[in-house]
Amino acid sequence: DARVTQTPRDKVTEMGQEVTMRCQPILGHNTVFWYRQTMMQGLELLAYFRNRAPLDDSGMPKDRFSAEMPDATLATLKIQPSEPRDSAVYFCASGLAQGAGVLTEAFFGQGTRLTVV
Amino acid sequence: GNSVTQMEGPVTLSEEAFLTINCTYTATGYPSLFWYVQYPGEGLQLLLKATKADDKGSNKGFEATYRKETTSFHLEKGSVQVSDSAVYFCALSLHGSSNTGKLIFGQGTTLQVKP
Numbered sequence: 001d002a003r004v005t006q007t008p009r010d011k012v013t014e015m016g017q018e019v020t021m022r023c024q025p026i027l028g029h030n031t032v033f034w035y036r037q038t039m040m041q042g043l044e045l046l047a048y049f050r051n052r053a054p055l056d057d058s059g060m061p062k063d064r065f066s067a068e069m070p071d072a073t074l075a076t077l078k079i080q081p082s083e084p085r086d087s088a089v090y091f092c093a094s095g096l097a098q099g100a101g102v103l104t105e106a107f108f109g110q111g112t113r114l115t116v117v
Numbered sequence: 118g119n120s121v122t123q124m125e126g127p128v129t130l131s132e133e134a135f136l137t138i139n140c141t142y143t144a145t146g147y148p149s150l151f152w153y154v155q156y157p158g159e160g161l162q163l164l165l166k167a168t169k170a171d172d173k174g175s176n177k178g179f180e181a182t183y184r185k186e187t188t189s190f191h192l193e194k195g196s197v198q199v200s201d202s203a204v205y206f207c208a209l210s211l212h213g214s215s216n217t218g219k220l221i222f223g224q225g226t227t228l229q230v231k232p
Contacts, residue, residue, distance in 0.1 A: 045219070
């Protein structure tokens with residue numbers, strides 16, 4: 001049963017610390033999305049990749065956030081330094097785009113619940 | 118710009134009632150459309166999808182039809198159960214633009230089904 005794996009599931013950290021969230025996409029998928037979910041803002045798209053190349057990271061605060069795909073089996077989202085306002089649930093989604101980049105499916109991981117105190 | 122608008126919640130229904138959650142979109146080109154469901158403490162699960170006009174997606178008793186003329190993709194179910202209580206998200210994915218494949222979500226609609 002193919003699934004998207006995110007680690008850690010929960011993270012509590014102090015303000016100013018670096019946080020790294022990891023995502024293992026589904027084998028054979030070529031698209032990875034990072035979203036942030038809060039009660040106030042809903043689901044926000046932070047960045048997405050196609051074939052490991054970033055296509056759009058305009059939703060991400062560039063001064064403290066960075067997203068990478070070191071290889072096809074791993075996507076990372078880093079926050080340095082973290083702030084209390086970064087507290088949220090961060091989701092990774094793995095997708096398959098075909099033809100001219102048409103997304104045919106996308107599946108979400110269980111999320112990382114980040115609390116910055 | 119490209120966006121998805123859903124009806125505001127919460128939607129509260131009695132068990133076995135008919136469900137409609139409205140979703141309309143604005144997009145350049147012709148997007149693919151999706152419905153996702155999120156249960157408390159979990160990630161979003163793909164519920165159904167439609168990739169072109171007049172397509173009907175269906176799954177677990179839910180269905181939605183891609184209406185290009187009204188730019189809508191309303192979610193329906195004939196008889197809801199308590200276990201359907203969740204947050205439902207409508208989403209679009211763009212085609213044929215610089216943002217091909219980008220997945221954009223609506224704000225979500227909370228459904229509460231009472232026994």
